[in-house]
Amino acid sequence: MAQYLIEMKDISKTFPLVKANDKVNLMVKKGEIHALVGENGAGKSTLMSILYGLYQADEGEIYIDGQKIVISNPNIAIENKIGMVHQHFMLVPPLTVVENVILGMEPRKNYFFIDLKKAASDIKILSEKYGFKIDPWTKIEDVSVGIQQRVEIIKVLYRGAEILILDEPTAVLTPQEVEELFKILKSLKRQGKTIIFITHKLNEVMAISDRVTVMRDGKVVGTKETSQTNTSEIATLMVGREVLLITSKEDQKIGKTVLRLEQVSAFNQHKYPVLKDINLSVKEGQIIGIAGVEGNGQTELVEVITGLRSISNGKIFLYEKDITGLSTRKIRELHIAHIPEDRRKRGFIADYSVAENLVLGSHYKPPFVKGSFINFPEVNRYADQLIKDYDIRPAVKENLLKSLSGGNQQKVIVARELQREPILLIAAQPTRGLDVGSIEFVHKQILKERSKGIAILLVSAELDEILSLSDEIAVMYEGRIIETLINKDVDKGKLGLLMTGVYK
Ligand SMILES: Nc1ncnc2c1ncn2[C@@H]1O[C@H](COP(=O)(O)OP(=O)(O)OP(=O)(O)O)[C@@H](O)[C@H]1O
Numbered sequence: 001m002a003q004y005l006i007e008m009k010d011i012s013k014t015f016p017l018v019k020a021n022d023k024v025n026l027m028v029k030k031g032e033i034h035a036l037v038g039e040n041g042a043g044k045s046t047l048m049s050i051l052y053g054l055y056q057a058d059e060g061e062i063y064i065d066g067q068k069i070v071i072s073n074p075n076i077a078i079e080n081k082i083g084m085v086h087q088h089f090m091l092v093p094p095l096t097v098v099e100n101v102i103l104g105m106e107p108r109k110n111y112f113f114i115d116l117k118k119a120a121s122d123i124k125i126l127s128e129k130y131g132f133k134i135d136p137w138t139k140i141e142d143v144s145v146g147i148q149q150r151v152e153i154i155k156v157l158y159r160g161a162e163i164l165i166l167d168e169p170t171a172v173l174t175p176q177e178v179e180e181l182f183k184i185l186k187s188l189k190r191q192g193k194t195i196i197f198i199t200h201k202l203n204e205v206m207a208i209s210d211r212v213t214v215m216r217d218g219k220v221v222g223t224k225e226t227s228q229t230n231t232s233e234i235a236t237l238m239v240g241r242e243v244l245l246i247t248s249k250e251d252q253k254i255g256k257t258v259l260r261l262e263q264v265s266a267f268n269q270h271k272y273p274v275l276k277d278i279n280l281s282v283k284e285g286q287i288i289g290i291a292g293v294e295g296n297g298q299t300e301l302v303e304v305i306t307g308l309r310s311i312s313n314g315k316i317f318l319y320e321k322d323i324t325g326l327s328t329r330k331i332r333e334l335h336i337a338h339i340p341e342d343r344r345k346r347g348f349i350a351d352y353s354v355a356e357n358l359v360l361g362s363h364y365k366p367p368f369v370k371g372s373f374i375n376f377p378e379v380n381r382y383a384d385q386l387i388k389d390y391d392i393r394p395a396v397k398e399n400l401l402k403s404l405s406g407g408n409q410q411k412v413i414v415a416r417e418l419q420r421e422p423i424l425l426i427a428a429q430p431t432r433g434l435d436v437g438s439i440e441f442v443h444k445q446i447l448k449e450r451s452k453g454i455a456i457l458l459v460s461a462e463l464d465e466i467l468s469l470s471d472e473i474a475v476m477y478e479g480r481i482i483e484t485l486i487n488k489d490v491d492k493g494k495l496g497l498l499m500t501g502v503y504k
């Protein structure tokens with residue numbers, strides 16, 4: 001056997017505007033968990049897409065177990081037992097879990113009658129074995145982002161992958177789910193599987209990986225034994241400077257009530273109650289953090305406030321003015337900004353440029369229109385400014401949004417929403433997929449809004465984010481707010497228990 005199971009040698013890949021990979025060397029040993037880290041846009045996803053045959057390298061070679069192979073498409077990757085779970089899900093929403101899992105696999109005799117059932121039972125077994133808790137017959141469009149991620153992982157396991165590439169698998173998971181995933185990864189490793197794991201969370205690198213490779217600006221800047229390094233060394237390698245991972249928060253004068261929910265209840269599409277008698281208020285200069293395990297009503301809470309979901313009972317007030325039942329556009333016009341949790345569904349238009357996405361939602365109003373024409377000089381000036389302020393890379397406003405790295409797409413949304421001078425900011429998972437430097441930046445922006453007296457509702461699956469930003473923490477469980485805590489000396493363990501529904 002070769003010393004390395006995977007050898008990527010001198011891999012380069014240039015896109016029209018950037019050299020995404022520049023003579024990259026990545027060596028992965030059989031049976032190891034290899035972390036791949038680097039800033040947003042460093043080239044991690046591109047490198048893995050090359051290994052999985054989605055992109056072709058302009059130069060360089062790939063060896064699997066000492067054999068040179070040309071991976072010209074994902075089928076060849078799968079034949080070589082390489083599987084990839086993408087940063088952005090590749091599932092078909094109207095189809096069921098089982099249909100999605102077998103999608104693209106070789107059809108066999110009586111495909112729909114026999115194999116679908118067999119596949120469903122196989123999925124059930126996998127699901128139970130790893131604690132995925134997935135019903136093979138539910139439709140993807142009806143499940144949360146977290147569950148979709150698990151379906152993607154099952155899909156790869158189902159295809160018998162020996163090498164698993166996971167592109168930011170934990171970005172969408174709750175702390176408990178991350179722990180479960182890590183148990184799975186460890187057991188996969190014990191069975192000899194090899195895992196490449198992309199993450200922005202350096203504590204995860206320390207917790208799960210055997211070795212770690214750091215990328216910056218398309219190049220590899222180092223590979224280390226995890227036991228021989230630490231988070232600050234990795235962060236410094238990544239960013240080229242030291243990163244402050246703690247945000248300090250000043251005391252803040254609390255003003256009038258901006259948002260108030262009174263006994264709000266709502267159903268989901270199956271007429272099942274998802275919000276139950278929610279009472280909540282957010283005041284000027286206050287950050288209310290919503291903590292909870294994903295799927296306990298947080299998504300629906302944001303939807304009812306932003307007008308995306310109608311409520312069955314209760315009232316919603318903005319500065320004591322009843323806004324219950326207003327349309328999404330009307331609500332936006334009231335200066336409510338929204339950083340959506342599922343950016344690909346609600347946040348942007350992938351085939352529009354960065355500039356167009358930055359003015360989205362305000363594009364029909366001055367200064368972006370003049371008479372009945374788009375005011376291009378103003379749109380361009382505005383876009384250039386935001387690209388600079390938010391360090392959106394590459395700094396080219398004509399780029400289509402879909403060509404940006406995941407983290408840079410998120411920065412576009414955050415920039416657009418904060419720039420609207422809101423009175424109320426609804427921030428759902430605002431730093432999902434961002435690198436440490438960018439998280440630090442976005443946290444500072446959110447705190448800046450707070451000190452301007454903006455009311456902020458923060459929904460996050462990251463306990464650390466909730467704890468470092470919120471003034472008060474409301475814990476959601478099964479559609480209710482079961483407790484509200486002043487964020488002074490909140491005990492993380494107690495908060496974790498509350499999130500699982502354990503309370504007085
Ligand atoms: N299809 C594409 N067309 C043009 N440019 C692209 C394309 N895919 C990636 N890029 C560019 O290549 C660079 C590397 O992107 P990549 O997605 O590999 O970064 P990443 O390290 O995965 O970042 P993130 O942590 O934000 O996911 C970025 O500058 C990105 O804009």
Ligand SMILES: [Mg+2]
Nearest residue numbers: 045087405406
């Ligand atoms: Mg990526």
